[in-house]
Amino acid sequence: MTKPDDRQRILTETRNLKMAQSAHAYVRGSTAKFYEWLQSSSRVKLPEGPPVWICGDCHVGNLGPLADTKGRVLVQIRDLDQTVIGNPAHDLVRLGLSLASAARGSDLPGVTTARILEELVAGYQAGLSTNFKTDKDKSHRPKSIQALLAQSTRRRWRHLAEERLDTVKPTIPLGKRFWALTPEERKALSRMFAGDSVKPMLTSLRGQEKDDPIELVDAAYWLKGCSSLGRLRYAALLRIGQGKSSGLCLVDVKEGVTATAPRTAKVEMPRDNAIRVVTGAKALSPNLGERMMAAKLLDKAVVVRELMPQDLKIEINRLSRQEAMELARYLAGVVGRAHGRQMRSGQRRAWRADLAKNHNAALEAPSWLWASVVELIALHEAAYLDHCRRFALAEAA
Secondary structure, three states: OOHHHHHHHHHHHHHHHHOOOOOHHHOOOOHHHHHHHHHHOOOOOOOOOOEEEEOOOOHHEEEEEEOOOOEEEEEEEEEOOOOOEOOHHHHHEEEEEEHHHHHHHHHOHHHHHHHHHHHHHHHHHHHHOOOOOOOOHHHHHHHHHHHHHHHHHHHHHHHHHHHHHHHOOOOOOOOOOOEEEOHHHHHHHHHHHHHHOHHHHHHOOOOOOOOOOOEEEEEEOOOOOOOOOOOOEEEEEEEEOOOOOOOOEEEEEEEOOOOOOOOOOOOOOOOEEEEEEEHHHHOOHHHOOOOEEEEEEEEEEEEEEEEOOOOOOOOOOOOOHHHHHHHHHHHHHHHHHHHHHOOOOOHHHHHHHHOOOOOOOEEEEEEHHHHHHHHHHHHHHHHHHHHHHHHHHHOOO
């Protein structure tokens, strides 16, 4: 059984292993390096879009189907740890890097990367042109997205339990992914779920009365992705309500930490990192934002999020040229709508016009986007190989 003192070491080892598995995985786990380059590069000057809430870590794996509180599903941004009020161009470059890296991992030629970036800009501009009074997604969905949405809408509680917990029983089995809590952690979680900041929101999400009881059935420390490193991260199984009308609910509790993504100067933003994440989620991903709340746990700011069976992420194995281009256009449209719904109509028009500038005669993607992604691919490839070398040396020691 994993002891609390061993958590940090195991989390570090797990993160290093995941990031060594592929260059695309390394890109997903190296947000800090991405922004270090943006701040240090003198070769590429990004345009300044209207200051809006941005994802801040807009790679492919951070988009996917998300259900609202009524179970209706849309593809939206699904991870907002890095969200800030910032330059929307940062999300475009980050998504472009992720897609270009996936293309490289699929052995697609360099000319396909150029076409991917063209489709990315076209899709983003189309997203900005959405009728935001209805905010309907009328864009063409690639077959992979259609299949993922169909899978998402069919999922029920047992699918979530089997996927996340490996069991449909009302328990969180301890093992590689879930670790035992300390008595202090369990008491703190029980107090938080019974408190006024969390209880009313959770009962309302489940259609219960605000005074209905919430029972902490089980809980564990959760090793999940690379994002658990050095922060609080828990899975909690709750029973909300009483008697036959009660129901089980799986909740993710994650510590909010300082964002790496740069914020726009002189804009007001919540100082509390959990409130920042929830506020950004409501602006960018309404389906997700309405299921999140900020709270305090063990004197730290945490984001409490109800997990839904319909929530899925986009997984990329190998892409064909056509699949890569269609996916780039579609996902960029998702991001364009997320940014655009926060802008006034005049801001959207001006931002679309700005994106149309600086086109190379032979390439419809702006030169700043092409130059940024090319330089970042080279930077991350070198950093990835160095990471693999250090990982191999550590393994051999």
